[in-house]
Amino acid sequence: MRSEEFRKCGYEAVDWIANYMEQLEADAVRPVLSQVQPGEIYAAIPSSPPEQSESFDAMMRDLDTLIMPGITHWRSPSFFGYFPSNVSGPAILGELLAAGIGAQGMLWATSPACTEVEMRMMDWLVEACGLPSHFLSRGPGGGVIQGSASEAAVCALVAAREAAQVASDHLCGYISKQTHSSIEKAWKVLGLPVENLRKIETCGDGSFDCEALESAIQTDQANGLRPCFAVGTIGTTSQTAIDPIRALGEICRKCQLWLHVDGAYGGSAMVCPELRWMIDGLELANSYCFNPHKWLLVNFDCDCFFVSDRRPLNAAMSILPEYLRNAATESGKVIDYRDWQIPLGRRFRALKLWMTIRYYGTEGLRKFIRHKIELGQTLASLVDESLQFVRVAGRTRVPDLALVCFYHRDGDAKTKEILERCNASGEMMLSHTVLKMASGEKRYVIRMHTASALTEAEHITAAWRKICRCAE
Numbered sequence: 001m002r003s004e005e006f007r008k009c010g011y012e013a014v015d016w017i018a019n020y021m022e023q024l025e026a027d028a029v030r031p032v033l034s035q036v037q038p039g040e041i042y043a044a045i046p047s048s049p050p051e052q053s054e055s056f057d058a059m060m061r062d063l064d065t066l067i068m069p070g071i072t073h074w075r076s077p078s079f080f081g082y083f084p085s086n087v088s089g090p091a092i093l094g095e096l097l098a099a100g101i102g103a104q105g106m107l108w109a110t111s112p113a114c115t116e117v118e119m120r121m122m123d124w125l126v127e128a129c130g131l132p133s134h135f136l137s138r139g140p141g142g143g144v145i146q147g148s149a150s151e152a153a154v155c156a157l158v159a160a161r162e163a164a165q166v167a168s169d170h171l172c173g174y175i176s177k178q179t180h181s182s183i184e185k186a187w188k189v190l191g192l193p194v195e196n197l198r199k200i201e202t203c204g205d206g207s208f209d210c211e212a213l214e215s216a217i218q219t220d221q222a223n224g225l226r227p228c229f230a231v232g233t234i235g236t237t238s239q240t241a242i243d244p245i246r247a248l249g250e251i252c253r254k255c256q257l258w259l260h261v262d263g264a265y266g267g268s269a270m271v272c273p274e275l276r277w278m279i280d281g282l283e284l285a286n287s288y289c290f291n292p293h294k295w296l297l298v299n300f301d302c303d304c305f306f307v308s309d310r311r312p313l314n315a316a317m318s319i320l321p322e323y324l325r326n327a328a329t330e331s332g333k334v335i336d337y338r339d340w341q342i343p344l345g346r347r348f349r350a351l352k353l354w355m356t357i358r359y360y361g362t363e364g365l366r367k368f369i370r371h372k373i374e375l376g377q378t379l380a381s382l383v384d385e386s387l388q389f390v391r392v393a394g395r396t397r398v399p400d401l402a403l404v405c406f407y408h409r410d411g412d413a414k415t416k417e418i419l420e421r422c423n424a425s426g427e428m429m430l431s432h433t434v435l436k437m438a439s440g441e442k443r444y445v446i447r448m449h450t451a452s453a454l455t456e457a458e459h460i461t462a463a464w465r466k467i468c469r470c471a472e
Contacts (some may be wrong), residue, residue, distance in 0.1 A: 011259035024198035031426025094352030160258030206241030235266025249284025376402035
């Protein structure tokens with residue numbers, strides 16, 4: 001494709017995206033949750049690739065008629081399930097520009113701007129979110145963009161294992177029963193004994209039970225094992241529970257464990273100073289991550305992973321074949337991000353972060369987060385006023401992270417029926433989880449977040465009316 005053809009097709013593609021954005025803004029895209037059947041899209045695509053070139057117009061027609069029916073509209077203002085995968089205009093344009101530049105940033109030498117823009121963006125976020133200074137690039141640690149919090153979990157665990165310097169079959173890890181499944185997956189990927197990963201009970205608000213953690217560590221030490229890794233969470237997936245990071249950090253320091261803090265969803269909210277009580281004690285953590293692609297208007301994939309000391313991570317990840325040797329690396333004056341991640345190659349992901357932060361400014365990002373939290377509080381009030389539903393509250397009575405969990409008073413079967421009817425209607429997307437109540441009883445609950453970029457009060461009201469109708 002030559003430049004003139006690219007320009008023509010590119011205009012058409014941008015127009016298509018802009019039209020899609022307009023439909024989303026009008027809440028006119030239905031169904032929100034794709035209603036296709038398994039195998040339907042696969043069967044509609046020819047079984048063999050085309051022998052001859054096909055026109056871009058034909059591809060765009062197939063995008064509308066073939067692909068879009070199989071898309072769940074995560075950007076819809078009526079998408080309330082899982083966590084949001086927010087996108088913004090400047091982030092899309094940053095992704096487009098990075099793709100057009102096509103740089104490979106595995107080493108500083110292969111494209112210095114890829115590395116140095118990323119270093120500066122990580123430093124910007126340390127300042128914007130009030131993170132510990134040892135996460136700055138000029139300090140002993142630093143930050144790097146990973147694809148997801150799952151990749152960050154593997155990197156944190158690799159570094160923890162490196163720091164422990166003990167045979168893998170003696171290592172123990174500790175997570176709560178609300179810790180994200182990616183940690184357990186990382187443990188398995190590294191070939192660590194599954195039976196040595198302890199799942200600790202949670203308190204009534206869903207947070208890590210630190211007394212139970214300390215007891216488990218003492219038991220393992222008495223049995224000749226080496227506790228090496230624990231995970232705290234800022235906003236668990238099930239109910240945005242907040243783990244007591246300071247208490248976890250003090251236990252980990254005393255017992256010489258690597259503490260990784262997963263702020264995949266909640267971490268973006270730290271741009272708001274009034275919410276930083278959630279990361280009290282983060283200076284005690286060895287690593288930390290959060291996903292701007294969830295709640296900071298940057299499109300997937302963009303996970304920001306920080307370490308307090310880069311040496312264990314680099315020691316575990318660094319392999320330098322002859323064909324990668326270069327003067328800049330050997331000078332020791334540059335960061336080579338290939339030593340901070342699993343793959344060698346890396347895209348210029350920092351560009352979309354750079355454009356998003358510059359476009360909105362930190363004040364604009366704070367305003368966005370605060371508004372979504374206010375919408376969550378509006379939804380919480382609707383649930384609380386209802387005679388049919390019960391809201392599950394966390395550490396604070398109000399939903400600090402724009403997620404509301406609730407169930408129908410008639411029990412799990414009724415709650416599940418309501419969720420299924422709402423999703424089948426095409427008017428919204430809800431998700432569920434199972435939570436342990438303070439009484440010890442487990443409940444099937446609806447999870448409904450208000451954090452999508454386009455969601456406003458009218459969408460919350462309309463969705464709540466639909467939920468109530470489906471409960472009749």
